[in-house]
Amino acid sequence: xxxxxxxxxxxxxxxxxxxxxxxxxxxxxxxxxxxxxxxxxxxxxxxxxxxxxxxxxxxxxxxxxxxxxxxxxxxxxxxxxxxxxxxxxxxxxxxxxxxxxxxxxxxx
Amino acid sequence: xxxxxxxxxxxxxxxxxxxxxxxxxxxxxxxxxxxxxxxxxxxxxxxxxxxxxxxxxxxxxxxxxxxxxxxxxxxxxxxxxxxxxxxxxxxxxxxxxxxxxxxxxxxxxxxxxxxxxxxxxx
Numbered sequence: 001x002x003x004x005x006x007x008x009x010x011x012x013x014x015x016x017x018x019x020x021x022x023x024x025x026x027x028x029x030x031x032x033x034x035x036x037x038x039x040x041x042x043x044x045x046x047x048x049x050x051x052x053x054x055x056x057x058x059x060x061x062x063x064x065x066x067x068x069x070x071x072x073x074x075x076x077x078x079x080x081x082x083x084x085x086x087x088x089x090x091x092x093x094x095x096x097x098x099x100x101x102x103x104x105x106x107x108x
Numbered sequence: 109x110x111x112x113x114x115x116x117x118x119x120x121x122x123x124x125x126x127x128x129x130x131x132x133x134x135x136x137x138x139x140x141x142x143x144x145x146x147x148x149x150x151x152x153x154x155x156x157x158x159x160x161x162x163x164x165x166x167x168x169x170x171x172x173x174x175x176x177x178x179x180x181x182x183x184x185x186x187x188x189x190x191x192x193x194x195x196x197x198x199x200x201x202x203x204x205x206x207x208x209x210x211x212x213x214x215x216x217x218x219x220x221x222x223x224x225x226x227x228x229x230x
Binding site for chain 2: 045090
């Protein structure tokens with residue numbers, strides 16, 4: 001199975017700052033079958049990015065994804081108050097599908 | 109409005125069984141793959157199982173293989189998870205999620221339910 005390692009575990013930033021989240025795979029993720037999800041406390045996850053770099057419907061353009069192979073990045077260009085949450089990467093190109101352990105973006 | 113509503117969770121003793129259901133509405137259910145994803149208390153997300161639009165291909169996490177069975181009834185717009193031989197580490201919030209296309213691999217999960225809680229304890 002493909003293991004996804006996210007870093008850092010926690011990112012402490014202020015509103016307006018740039019957030020850069022990393023997701024590293026134990027082996028190459030086929031054709032960038034990599035997604036990013038946001039989860040707020042008490043809520044279900046929400047799809048942000050699919051195919052490593054395509055924004056899902058309704059996702060603001062301050063969210064962007066990049067990367068290929070084994071290294072992927074989620075960037076939030078300017079943090080809004082509603083962006084403080086936990087973010088998960090997921091690979092869906094190889095079964096079993098797997099998630100990373102998550103990065104918490106908290107208010108500094 | 110696209111909606112997924114899970115049900116069937118509860119408190120169950122170790123070794124017993126439970127069946128979860130997910131009722132889908134607002135989209136053409138038999139056009140899409142479906143998944144179960146769980147989240148243990150205070151932990152991250154874990155994919156449990158996925159099923160193609162026509163039940164022709166199914167996948168499981170190693171942690172549940174041989175104990176859990178995913179199925180769907182396209183006529184009833186419903187997804188199921190039969191959970192047997194439950195263990196304490198199966199305790200989690202179980203989410204139903206819709207695949208973005210017809211195969212459970214190769215597409216992300218674009219709609220999620222609010223989840224149903226399963227607690228395995230004596």
